[in-house]
Structures are given as structure tokens and as C-alpha cells.
Amino acid sequence: MPSAASPRARAPRIDPVTLTDLSPGSADDLAPGALAEGLSFTSLTLDGLNLSAITITECAFDGLSAHETSLRSASITDTTIEQLNAPVLTAPRTRLTDVSISSSRLGSADLYDTRWRSVAIAHSKLGFVNLRGSELIDVRFESCSIDELDIASAKLERVQFVDCRVGVLSLTGASLSNVDLTGLQLQQVDGIDSLKGATISDLQLSLLAPLFAGHLGINVET
Template sequence: MPRETGPKPPRIDEIRLVDLVEREIGELAGGDRVEGRRYRGGGLGGRDLTGVAIGESELVGVFAHDALLRGAVITETVIERLEAPVLRAPRATLRDVLVSGSRIGSVEFYDNRWESVRFVGCKLGFVNLRGAEIRDIRFTDCTIEELDLGNAKAQRVAFEQCDVRSLDVTGARLSDVDLRGLDLAAISGIDGLRGATMDGMQVALLATTLANHVGIRVVD
């Protein structure tokens, strides 16, 4: 018999930043295209940064409550200790991005396009990725209150030592999505799990949900 194989892991490229130029975050405006910048501290609260493009840069300790990054393009960039109780970034593109040690509350990432993105040591509230296309994504040591992947397309996504209170995969299309490193409390849209990998304990904990889904009456 052929040997069973696990899901394909995310393909994550290392980010190498050199010769960065220090700038003030307040200089950023919607539609700007910047590269090779380092932003330390400062705030983007309430700012409209629609269409901004940031490449090969570093953002450290930035406060971005209620900032609007509609259609933003962020590539080859490291983001550390971002604070944003509310963040709006619909239809944004992230490629080769590392987000670490950040606290983000309610965030609109719907209709996003992500490739080679890592979240490490982050606390996230409601993460709306509905309709997004994400590929080669890794979450490590993260806590997420609600993760909405409704109607999203996800390929090669992995969770390591993560806690998600609620996961919605209604209408999702998953391929090589590894949930084994995820402490999952509740799930919606059970059909959307097709293409995911789970361990035996996770499946056992979902037994009641699975039984209800297929119409099985469980009586002790």
C-alpha cells in the first residue's frame, strides 16, 4: 500500500533587509510607494492610506488604530509590535511579510491576497479573511479570537502552538491546510474543512458537531 503523506508545508522565503533609511511614519500618505524604509514608533491612527505600497521595509512599534489600508501592497517587509484595536485593510496584498509580537483587535482582511506570510507571537481578535486567497502562510504561537475564512481559498497554511476560539470555514476551499497545531474551541461551516489535516484528538472533540451535521442522533 502507498505510504500516507502529510500536508505540504508552507513555502516561506526569508526576508533580508539592508541599508534601510530611517523615516517618520507620519510622512506616509495614501498612494505613496516607498522602499527601503525603517519606521520606528509613531502613529497612523485614523489615517487613510488607501493604495499605499511599502516594500523592503521595517515597521516597529507603530500604532495604527482605525487606519484604512484599502488596496495596500506590502512586500518583503517586517512588522514588529504593531498595535491596532481596529484595522481596515480590505483588498490588500501581502507578499513575503513577517508580523511579530503584535496586538490587533478587529481587522478587515477580506478579499486579500497573501503569499509567504508569517504571524509570530501575535494576539488577534476578529480576523476577517472572507473571500481571500492565501498561500504559504504560517501562524506560530498566536492567539486568535475569531478567524473567518468564509469563501476563502487557502493553500499550504499551517498553525503551530496556536489557539483559535472560533473558526468559520463556510464555503472555503482548503488545500494542504494543517490544523494539527491548533487548539480549536468551535467551528462553523464543517463542509469547508475538506482539504484540511487534523489529529485524532481534534476530530474526537468535533464528534458532536460532525454528528449533528450529518443528522446523527447521539443517545447515551
């Protein structure tokens, strides 16, 4: 008898971000520990600023330069970010809830120990993304190119990649549940034993077969 088909990973539940009646904002509205609420920012430069512990809610950013900006322990909710440019971004221990990021470029992003809920990242190019020890629940990456994605010791639940490419995926010690990798072009995987809980395609399985064999100590003759 044919075997039953494996259930597909459950898709992330991402709430659309709808913003209305926003007031114009400026860099003066953003400071360490400040509250920015209901503001719209256009062509904003925050290079080199310390914005640690800032709270940003119901805001829209269109054109944002954040090179060497510190967002350590920041909280960002119900916010859209378009055309973010950050060659170096420091944002560990941040909380993102109901956030949309699109058409952006990040070089080195230090995002360890972060908490993401209902986050969508689309049409963006990312370099080295450090999400070690983070918690990502209901997250979707779409049409993104990522040089290296480090999710070691992270918890991922209902995370989906659609039409994406990752050069190096590091997931040693990660916990995965309903993580859909079928739309991800993978070149290198470190910590392959932590793939439990992920869904991959037949093609990905064939490409990863040598890694699985090596991990299990299986010799393959050709």
C-alpha cells in the same frame, strides 16, 4: 492489513525577509497612493490616517500604532512588522507578499478580499479577523491567539497553524488545500463541511466528532 498512513499537509513555503541598508523613515513618507521603499520606522503612530493604495516594499516597522488606520487596497512586500498595535484596522483588498508580523495585537481587523503570499504571523494576539473571500497561499500562524477567524469563501493553500488557539473558526464555503490544523486548539467550528483539504489530529477528530455526527444527521446514544 493496516491501512496506509495519510499524507501530511505540505508545509508552507515561506521566504525569509532579509533587509539591509535601510534609511530612517517617518510618517511623512506614508500617504495614500505613495511608494515607501527601503525605509526603517521606529515607534511610529499612524492612528486615524488614510493610507489607501499605498505601496510599501523592503521596509521594517518596529513599534507601530495603527488604530483606525485605513490600508484599503495597499500593497506590502518584503517587509517586517514588529509590535503592531491596532485595536481597529481597516485593510480590505490588500496584497501581502513576503511579510513577517510578530509580537503584535489586533482587535478588529477587516481584511476581506486580501491576497497573501509567503506571510508569517507569530507571537501575536488577534481579536476578530475577517478574511472572507481572501486568498492565503504559503501562510504560517505561530504562537497566536485568535478570538474569531472568519475565512468563509476564502481559498487557503499550504497554510499552517503552530501552537495556536482560535475561539471560533468560520469557514463556510472555504476551499482548503494542504491546510495543517494539527497545531491549533479549536473551540468552535462553523461550516464544518468545508474542512475538506485540512489535516487534523486524533484529538481534534474526537473533539469534532459531535459536529460531524450532527452535520451527517447521525444520532449518538450514550
